[in-house]
Amino acid sequence: MMMFNALLKKLMNRGDDSKNVAKKRLKFALVYDKLEIKEDMLEDLQRDLIEVISRYFEIDRQHMSLDIERSEESSALIMNTPILAARHKKPQPDNARA
Amino acid sequence: MDGKVVVVTSGKGGVGKTTVTSSLGAALALQGKRVAVVDMDIGLRNLDVIMGLENRIVFNVVDVVQGRCKLKQAMIKDRRINNLYLIPASQSDEKNVIQPENMKWLCNRLKKEFDFTLLDCPAGIEQGFKNSIEAADEAIVVCMPEISSVRDADRVIGLLYSRSITPKLVVNRIIPKMVEKGDMLSHKDVVEVLSIDLIGLVEMDESVVVSSNTGLPIVMQKESKAGRAFMQIAMRMNGHPDLPVEDPMAPKSFWKKLGGKISRKNKVH
Numbered sequence: 001m002m003m004f005n006a007l008l009k010k011l012m013n014r015g016d017d018s019k020n021v022a023k024k025r026l027k028f029a030l031v032y033d034k035l036e037i038k039e040d041m042l043e044d045l046q047r048d049l050i051e052v053i054s055r056y057f058e059i060d061r062q063h064m065s066l067d068i069e070r071s072e073e074s075s076a077l078i079m080n081t082p083i084l085a086a087r088h089k090k091p092q093p094d095n096a097r098a
Numbered sequence: 099m100d101g102k103v104v105v106v107t108s109g110k111g112g113v114g115k116t117t118v119t120s121s122l123g124a125a126l127a128l129q130g131k132r133v134a135v136v137d138m139d140i141g142l143r144n145l146d147v148i149m150g151l152e153n154r155i156v157f158n159v160v161d162v163v164q165g166r167c168k169l170k171q172a173m174i175k176d177r178r179i180n181n182l183y184l185i186p187a188s189q190s191d192e193k194n195v196i197q198p199e200n201m202k203w204l205c206n207r208l209k210k211e212f213d214f215t216l217l218d219c220p221a222g223i224e225q226g227f228k229n230s231i232e233a234a235d236e237a238i239v240v241c242m243p244e245i246s247s248v249r250d251a252d253r254v255i256g257l258l259y260s261r262s263i264t265p266k267l268v269v270n271r272i273i274p275k276m277v278e279k280g281d282m283l284s285h286k287d288v289v290e291v292l293s294i295d296l297i298g299l300v301e302m303d304e305s306v307v308v309s310s311n312t313g314l315p316i317v318m319q320k321e322s323k324a325g326r327a328f329m330q331i332a333m334r335m336n337g338h339p340d341l342p343v344e345d346p347m348a349p350k351s352f353w354k355k356l357g358g359k360i361s362r363k364n365k366v367h
Contacts (some may be wrong), residue, residue, distance in 0.1 A: 022245050022289050029245075030252050032293070039302025 002050065035075050042066055049079065058084040100209040101132070104216050104335070105234035105256075107265075110248030111221030113242045114270040117316070119218040120148045121325070124315040125180035125332030128280065131213040132174065136185045138230045140196060140218035143187035150313020151176065151184050159190035163200040169207055183212075193225045197227060197329065205233035214335070223257060223361075231258060233331035237265035243272050243283040245291075252292055266297035269332065273302045274346045298331035300324050301346050314334075 008093040046066045053059055106119045123135040136159060137145035142328035149336040157172040163183065166342035176182040187197075201245040208215040217234060231237065237258050241251040251267075258265045271286040285299050303324035309316040317332075333341050 019277070019280050019283050019287065022283055023291065026245050026248055026291055029249055036257075069227070089166070 032070075035070065037068075042068075053081065055087070057086055059083055101211075101213040101215060102235050103205045103209060104214060104236045104238060105219050105230045105231055106216060106238045107219035107222060107230065107254055108221065108240040108247070109254040110242075110247045112238050112248050114300075115221070115240050115250075116144050116148050116218055117268065117310065118218045118238065118240050118268055118300075118328070119216050121316050121328035122332050123184075123214075123216050123331045124176075124179055124336070125181045125317045126148075126214050126216075126336060127176070128317060128329075129332055129336055130181075130212065131215065131336060132181045134185060134208050134212045134242055135212045135216045135218065136208075137187035137218050138226055139218065140187050140193045140226060141189065142220065143189050145218045145311065146174075146184060146186045148310050149315070151186075152313075152348065154188050158186045158188040160191045160195055163196055163204060173181055178318070185248060190312070193220070193229075194230050196225075198229055201229045201233045208259065223254065227254075227257075231261055231263065234263060237263045238268055239265045239292075239294070240268045240270050241288060242270055242309060243285065243288055245283075246285070248288055248291055253295060255292060255313050265294055267292060267294050268298045268300065269296065270300045270301060272346060273303045274324070285343075291315060296314070296343055297334050298327055299343055300327040300331075 038043070046064070049066070050059070050061060060082040064079075066077070066079045069076050069078050106115050106122070106277050108115050119135055123133050127133045134165060135145060135149075137143050140160065141147075143158075146155060151174050153175050158173065161167045162169050162172045172185050174186065175184040176184065179261040205215060205217075217230045219230040239251050239255055239258070255265055265279075267289065269288050272285060273282055277284045289296050301323050303316075303322060305319055305322040306316055306324050307320070309319065311326075315323055317328050319325050327344075330341060330344075
Protein backbone atom coordinates (compact mmCIF):
# COMPACT_ATOMS: atom_id res chain seq x y z
CA MET A 1 0.00 0.00 0.00
CA MET A 2 2.78 2.38 0.94
CA MET A 3 4.57 1.67 -2.30
CA PHE A 4 1.43 2.36 -4.29
CA ASN A 5 0.87 5.65 -2.48
CA ALA A 6 4.43 6.73 -3.13
CA LEU A 7 4.04 5.87 -6.81
CA LEU A 8 0.74 7.74 -7.02
CA LYS A 9 2.29 10.76 -5.30
CA LYS A 10 5.16 10.70 -7.74
CA LEU A 11 2.84 10.57 -10.75
CA MET A 12 0.42 13.18 -9.45
CA ASN A 13 2.57 16.03 -8.28
CA ARG A 14 5.95 15.96 -9.90
CA GLY A 15 7.91 19.04 -8.98
CA ASP A 16 5.92 19.58 -5.80
CA ASP A 17 8.13 17.37 -3.67
CA SER A 18 9.66 19.18 -0.74
CA LYS A 19 13.12 18.44 -2.09
CA ASN A 20 12.33 20.31 -5.29
CA VAL A 21 11.20 23.28 -3.22
CA ALA A 22 14.48 23.05 -1.30
CA LYS A 23 16.51 22.91 -4.50
CA LYS A 24 14.77 25.92 -5.97
CA ARG A 25 15.15 27.99 -2.80
CA LEU A 26 18.76 26.96 -2.53
CA LYS A 27 19.58 28.04 -6.07
CA PHE A 28 17.99 31.44 -5.47
CA ALA A 29 19.79 31.87 -2.17
CA LEU A 30 23.15 31.10 -3.75
CA VAL A 31 22.62 33.61 -6.54
CA TYR A 32 21.64 36.27 -4.02
CA ASP A 33 24.56 35.45 -1.73
CA LYS A 34 26.99 35.93 -4.59
CA LEU A 35 25.58 39.36 -5.41
CA GLU A 36 26.26 40.69 -1.95
CA ILE A 37 29.14 43.15 -2.01
CA LYS A 38 31.16 45.01 0.56
CA GLU A 39 30.13 48.54 1.56
CA ASP A 40 33.04 50.33 -0.06
CA MET A 41 33.02 48.35 -3.27
CA LEU A 42 30.30 50.44 -4.91
CA GLU A 43 32.15 53.63 -3.91
CA ASP A 44 35.37 52.33 -5.43
CA LEU A 45 33.54 51.34 -8.59
CA GLN A 46 31.92 54.78 -8.82
CA ARG A 47 35.30 56.49 -8.47
CA ASP A 48 36.81 54.31 -11.19
CA LEU A 49 33.83 54.81 -13.50
CA ILE A 50 34.00 58.61 -13.09
CA GLU A 51 37.66 58.49 -14.02
CA VAL A 52 37.03 56.53 -17.21
CA ILE A 53 33.91 58.41 -18.29
CA SER A 54 35.56 61.75 -17.62
CA ARG A 55 38.06 61.01 -20.36
CA TYR A 56 35.22 61.17 -22.85
CA PHE A 57 32.54 63.33 -21.24
CA GLU A 58 32.22 66.16 -18.82
CA ILE A 59 29.74 64.85 -16.28
CA ASP A 60 27.85 66.24 -13.33
CA ARG A 61 29.47 64.29 -10.53
CA GLN A 62 27.07 65.53 -7.86
CA HIS A 63 24.07 64.01 -9.57
CA MET A 64 25.54 60.73 -10.55
CA SER A 65 24.03 57.56 -9.08
CA LEU A 66 25.15 53.95 -9.03
CA ASP A 67 23.04 51.11 -7.66
CA ILE A 68 22.37 47.43 -7.88
CA GLU A 69 18.76 46.59 -8.61
CA ARG A 70 17.50 43.13 -7.83
CA SER A 71 14.39 41.35 -8.95
CA GLU A 72 13.26 37.72 -8.88
CA GLU A 73 14.71 36.95 -12.28
CA SER A 74 17.76 39.12 -12.61
CA SER A 75 20.02 41.72 -11.15
CA ALA A 76 21.43 44.80 -12.83
CA LEU A 77 23.97 47.46 -12.17
CA ILE A 78 22.24 50.77 -12.88
CA MET A 79 24.29 53.88 -13.41
CA ASN A 80 22.83 57.26 -14.11
CA THR A 81 24.80 60.41 -14.85
CA PRO A 82 23.93 63.75 -16.43
CA ILE A 83 26.33 64.65 -19.25
CA LEU A 84 27.39 68.30 -19.47
CA ALA A 85 29.51 68.11 -22.59
CA ALA A 86 31.49 65.76 -24.73
CA ARG A 87 35.26 66.02 -24.80
CA HIS A 88 36.38 66.34 -28.40
CA LYS A 89 40.03 65.85 -27.83
CA LYS A 90 41.13 62.28 -28.35
CA PRO A 91 41.70 60.81 -24.88
CA GLN A 92 45.31 60.07 -24.01
CA PRO A 93 46.16 56.69 -22.58
CA ASP A 94 47.25 56.88 -18.93
CA ASN A 95 50.91 56.07 -19.50
CA ALA A 96 51.34 58.73 -22.20
CA ARG A 97 50.46 61.53 -19.80
CA ALA A 98 53.48 61.28 -17.58
CA MET B 99 58.37 12.31 -1.99
CA ASP B 100 56.33 14.64 0.22
CA GLY B 101 52.89 13.53 1.36
CA LYS B 102 49.62 15.40 0.93
CA VAL B 103 47.86 17.73 3.33
CA VAL B 104 44.09 17.42 3.06
CA VAL B 105 41.72 19.75 4.92
CA VAL B 106 38.26 18.45 5.84
CA THR B 107 35.87 21.37 6.04
CA SER B 108 32.18 22.27 5.70
CA GLY B 109 31.36 25.78 6.84
CA LYS B 110 28.37 24.61 8.86
CA GLY B 111 28.90 22.78 12.12
CA GLY B 112 27.48 19.41 13.01
CA VAL B 113 27.54 17.88 9.54
CA GLY B 114 30.14 15.24 10.38
CA LYS B 115 33.57 16.77 9.72
CA THR B 116 35.18 15.11 12.73
CA THR B 117 33.67 11.71 11.96
CA VAL B 118 34.78 12.00 8.33
CA THR B 119 38.31 13.03 9.34
CA SER B 120 38.76 10.25 11.88
CA SER B 121 37.22 7.62 9.62
CA LEU B 122 39.26 8.58 6.57
CA GLY B 123 42.39 8.71 8.70
CA ALA B 124 41.72 5.21 10.00
CA ALA B 125 40.77 3.93 6.54
CA LEU B 126 43.90 5.29 4.86
CA ALA B 127 46.08 3.82 7.62
CA LEU B 128 44.34 0.44 7.25
CA GLN B 129 45.14 0.67 3.55
CA GLY B 130 48.81 0.87 4.42
CA LYS B 131 49.46 4.61 4.38
CA ARG B 132 51.20 6.63 7.07
CA VAL B 133 48.60 9.08 8.37
CA ALA B 134 48.54 12.03 10.76
CA VAL B 135 45.25 13.66 11.75
CA VAL B 136 45.33 17.11 13.31
CA ASP B 137 42.48 18.62 15.33
CA MET B 138 42.33 22.29 14.30
CA ASP B 139 39.40 23.18 16.52
CA ILE B 140 41.38 25.04 19.16
CA GLY B 141 39.32 25.48 22.32
CA LEU B 142 36.69 22.91 21.33
CA ARG B 143 38.59 19.71 20.67
CA ASN B 144 36.67 16.56 19.79
CA LEU B 145 38.69 14.51 17.35
CA ASP B 146 40.42 12.86 20.33
CA VAL B 147 37.17 11.48 21.83
CA ILE B 148 35.82 10.35 18.48
CA MET B 149 39.05 8.41 17.94
CA GLY B 150 39.02 7.07 21.51
CA LEU B 151 42.40 8.63 22.34
CA GLU B 152 41.26 11.30 24.81
CA ASN B 153 42.97 9.86 27.86
CA ARG B 154 46.40 9.79 26.27
CA ILE B 155 46.80 13.52 25.61
CA VAL B 156 49.91 15.12 27.09
CA PHE B 157 50.83 17.84 24.59
CA ASN B 158 48.77 19.45 21.83
CA VAL B 159 49.14 21.32 18.54
CA VAL B 160 49.51 24.70 20.27
CA ASP B 161 52.38 23.33 22.38
CA VAL B 162 54.08 22.23 19.16
CA VAL B 163 53.81 25.53 17.28
CA GLN B 164 54.82 27.51 20.35
CA GLY B 165 57.87 25.32 20.90
CA ARG B 166 56.83 23.94 24.29
CA CYS B 167 57.36 20.38 23.07
CA LYS B 168 58.75 18.47 20.13
CA LEU B 169 56.42 17.42 17.33
CA LYS B 170 56.93 13.73 18.23
CA GLN B 171 55.81 14.35 21.81
CA ALA B 172 52.43 15.67 20.71
CA MET B 173 51.70 12.79 18.35
CA ILE B 174 49.48 10.10 19.88
CA LYS B 175 49.88 6.73 18.23
CA ASP B 176 46.70 4.75 17.70
CA ARG B 177 47.37 1.30 19.18
CA ARG B 178 44.66 -0.46 17.17
CA ILE B 179 45.69 0.78 13.75
CA ASN B 180 49.27 0.87 12.55
CA ASN B 181 50.67 4.14 11.24
CA LEU B 182 47.85 6.34 12.50
CA TYR B 183 48.73 9.33 14.66
CA LEU B 184 46.66 12.11 16.23
CA ILE B 185 47.81 15.61 17.10
CA PRO B 186 45.08 16.92 19.43
CA ALA B 187 43.88 20.51 19.73
CA SER B 188 44.37 22.54 22.85
CA GLN B 189 41.27 22.92 24.99
CA SER B 190 42.28 26.06 26.87
CA ASP B 191 43.67 28.42 24.20
CA GLU B 192 42.01 30.93 21.92
CA LYS B 193 41.77 30.25 18.18
CA ASN B 194 44.15 33.05 17.24
CA VAL B 195 47.14 31.64 19.14
CA ILE B 196 47.90 29.80 15.89
CA GLN B 197 48.68 31.80 12.78
CA PRO B 198 48.70 30.64 9.17
CA GLU B 199 52.51 30.65 9.01
CA ASN B 200 52.62 28.28 12.02
CA MET B 201 50.49 25.84 10.06
CA LYS B 202 52.72 26.06 7.03
CA TRP B 203 55.70 25.17 9.18
CA LEU B 204 53.86 22.31 10.90
CA CYS B 205 52.43 20.82 7.72
CA ASN B 206 55.77 21.01 5.93
CA ARG B 207 57.24 18.90 8.70
CA LEU B 208 54.34 16.43 8.73
CA LYS B 209 54.48 16.04 4.94
CA LYS B 210 58.02 14.72 5.21
CA GLU B 211 56.91 11.88 7.48
CA PHE B 212 53.35 11.09 6.46
CA ASP B 213 51.65 10.11 3.21
CA PHE B 214 48.49 11.90 4.36
CA THR B 215 48.00 14.69 6.86
CA LEU B 216 44.29 15.28 7.50
CA LEU B 217 43.24 18.56 9.09
CA ASP B 218 39.93 18.56 10.96
CA CYS B 219 38.80 22.14 10.35
CA PRO B 220 36.52 23.92 12.85
CA ALA B 221 33.08 25.13 11.74
CA GLY B 222 32.88 28.67 10.42
CA ILE B 223 35.17 30.66 8.14
CA GLU B 224 37.20 32.56 10.72
CA GLN B 225 40.74 32.15 12.02
CA GLY B 226 40.57 28.37 12.53
CA PHE B 227 39.37 27.89 8.96
CA LYS B 228 42.02 30.25 7.58
CA ASN B 229 44.73 28.41 9.50
CA SER B 230 43.47 25.07 8.23
CA ILE B 231 43.36 25.95 4.54
CA GLU B 232 46.68 27.82 4.58
CA ALA B 233 48.82 24.72 4.32
CA ALA B 234 46.37 22.42 2.55
CA ASP B 235 47.13 20.87 -0.84
CA GLU B 236 43.66 19.39 -1.21
CA ALA B 237 40.26 19.76 0.42
CA ILE B 238 37.24 17.63 1.20
CA VAL B 239 34.00 19.49 1.75
CA VAL B 240 31.46 17.63 3.88
CA CYS B 241 27.83 18.46 3.26
CA MET B 242 24.47 17.10 4.36
CA PRO B 243 21.59 16.94 1.86
CA GLU B 244 19.92 19.83 3.58
CA ILE B 245 19.49 23.45 2.54
CA SER B 246 21.64 25.33 5.09
CA SER B 247 24.46 22.83 4.88
CA VAL B 248 24.60 23.11 1.09
CA ARG B 249 24.57 26.89 1.22
CA ASP B 250 27.47 26.99 3.67
CA ALA B 251 29.34 24.40 1.62
CA ASP B 252 28.97 26.67 -1.42
CA ARG B 253 30.52 29.56 0.50
CA VAL B 254 33.45 27.44 1.66
CA ILE B 255 33.98 26.06 -1.84
CA GLY B 256 34.25 29.64 -3.13
CA LEU B 257 36.87 30.47 -0.49
CA LEU B 258 38.84 27.33 -1.36
CA TYR B 259 38.77 28.18 -5.06
CA SER B 260 40.17 31.62 -4.27
CA ARG B 261 43.15 29.79 -2.74
CA SER B 262 43.46 27.65 -5.90
CA ILE B 263 42.21 24.50 -4.19
CA THR B 264 39.61 22.45 -6.05
CA PRO B 265 37.69 20.61 -3.33
CA LYS B 266 35.98 17.22 -3.52
CA LEU B 267 32.55 16.64 -2.03
CA VAL B 268 31.34 14.11 0.54
CA VAL B 269 27.56 13.99 0.91
CA ASN B 270 26.99 12.77 4.43
CA ARG B 271 23.97 11.31 6.27
CA ILE B 272 21.82 10.71 3.26
CA ILE B 273 18.57 8.85 4.01
CA PRO B 274 17.66 6.84 0.87
CA LYS B 275 14.06 6.31 2.00
CA MET B 276 13.45 10.06 2.22
CA VAL B 277 15.21 10.66 -1.08
CA GLU B 278 12.96 8.08 -2.76
CA LYS B 279 9.89 9.85 -1.37
CA GLY B 280 11.15 13.18 -2.69
CA ASP B 281 11.56 14.61 0.80
CA MET B 282 15.33 14.92 0.79
CA LEU B 283 17.79 16.33 -1.72
CA SER B 284 19.58 13.50 -3.51
CA HIS B 285 23.34 13.50 -3.90
CA LYS B 286 22.75 14.35 -7.55
CA ASP B 287 20.82 17.47 -6.56
CA VAL B 288 23.62 18.53 -4.22
CA VAL B 289 26.31 17.92 -6.84
CA GLU B 290 24.28 19.85 -9.40
CA VAL B 291 23.89 22.88 -7.12
CA LEU B 292 27.51 22.93 -5.96
CA SER B 293 29.02 21.75 -9.26
CA ILE B 294 32.08 20.04 -7.81
CA ASP B 295 33.25 16.43 -8.03
CA LEU B 296 31.74 13.89 -5.68
CA ILE B 297 34.25 11.71 -3.84
CA GLY B 298 31.77 9.79 -1.75
CA LEU B 299 28.33 9.23 -0.31
CA VAL B 300 27.67 8.21 3.26
CA GLU B 301 24.28 6.96 4.31
CA MET B 302 22.74 7.84 7.65
CA ASP B 303 23.96 4.96 9.79
CA GLU B 304 23.18 4.32 13.45
CA SER B 305 26.45 2.48 13.90
CA VAL B 306 28.26 5.84 13.61
CA VAL B 307 26.61 6.91 16.87
CA VAL B 308 27.59 3.62 18.49
CA SER B 309 31.13 3.98 17.23
CA SER B 310 31.45 7.49 18.65
CA ASN B 311 30.04 6.22 21.97
CA THR B 312 32.77 3.63 22.20
CA GLY B 313 35.60 5.42 20.41
CA LEU B 314 36.08 2.48 18.05
CA PRO B 315 36.75 3.41 14.42
CA ILE B 316 33.67 2.89 12.28
CA VAL B 317 35.83 1.56 9.43
CA MET B 318 36.77 -1.43 11.59
CA GLN B 319 33.15 -2.51 11.76
CA LYS B 320 32.72 -4.64 8.67
CA GLU B 321 28.92 -4.64 8.68
CA SER B 322 28.61 -0.84 8.86
CA LYS B 323 27.43 0.83 5.66
CA ALA B 324 29.07 4.11 6.65
CA GLY B 325 32.30 2.29 7.45
CA ARG B 326 32.34 0.75 3.99
CA ALA B 327 31.60 4.12 2.39
CA PHE B 328 34.57 5.67 4.23
CA MET B 329 36.86 2.83 3.12
CA GLN B 330 35.82 3.54 -0.47
CA ILE B 331 36.42 7.28 -0.14
CA ALA B 332 39.88 6.51 1.22
CA MET B 333 40.53 4.28 -1.83
CA ARG B 334 39.55 7.17 -4.11
CA MET B 335 41.97 9.47 -2.27
CA ASN B 336 44.62 6.81 -2.42
CA GLY B 337 45.28 6.09 -6.08
CA HIS B 338 41.87 4.81 -7.20
CA PRO B 339 40.04 8.01 -8.16
CA ASP B 340 37.77 6.18 -10.59
CA LEU B 341 36.28 3.70 -8.12
CA PRO B 342 32.55 4.17 -8.84
CA VAL B 343 30.34 5.79 -6.20
CA GLU B 344 27.58 3.36 -5.29
CA ASP B 345 24.13 4.85 -5.57
CA PRO B 346 22.18 4.02 -2.40
CA MET B 347 19.00 5.10 -4.16
CA ALA B 348 19.33 2.56 -6.93
CA PRO B 349 15.84 1.11 -7.10
CA LYS B 350 15.76 -2.58 -6.23
CA SER B 351 13.96 -4.64 -8.82
CA PHE B 352 10.39 -5.60 -8.01
CA TRP B 353 11.23 -9.28 -7.57
CA LYS B 354 14.13 -8.54 -5.23
CA LYS B 355 11.88 -6.35 -3.10
CA LEU B 356 9.22 -9.05 -2.99
CA GLY B 357 11.84 -11.68 -2.21
CA GLY B 358 13.17 -9.54 0.62
CA LYS B 359 9.70 -9.08 2.06
CA ILE B 360 8.86 -12.78 1.93
CA SER B 361 12.11 -13.85 3.56
CA ARG B 362 11.71 -11.24 6.29
CA LYS B 363 8.17 -12.46 6.99
CA ASN B 364 9.34 -16.05 7.18
CA LYS B 365 11.95 -15.08 9.76
CA VAL B 366 9.33 -13.46 11.96
CA HIS B 367 7.00 -16.44 12.02
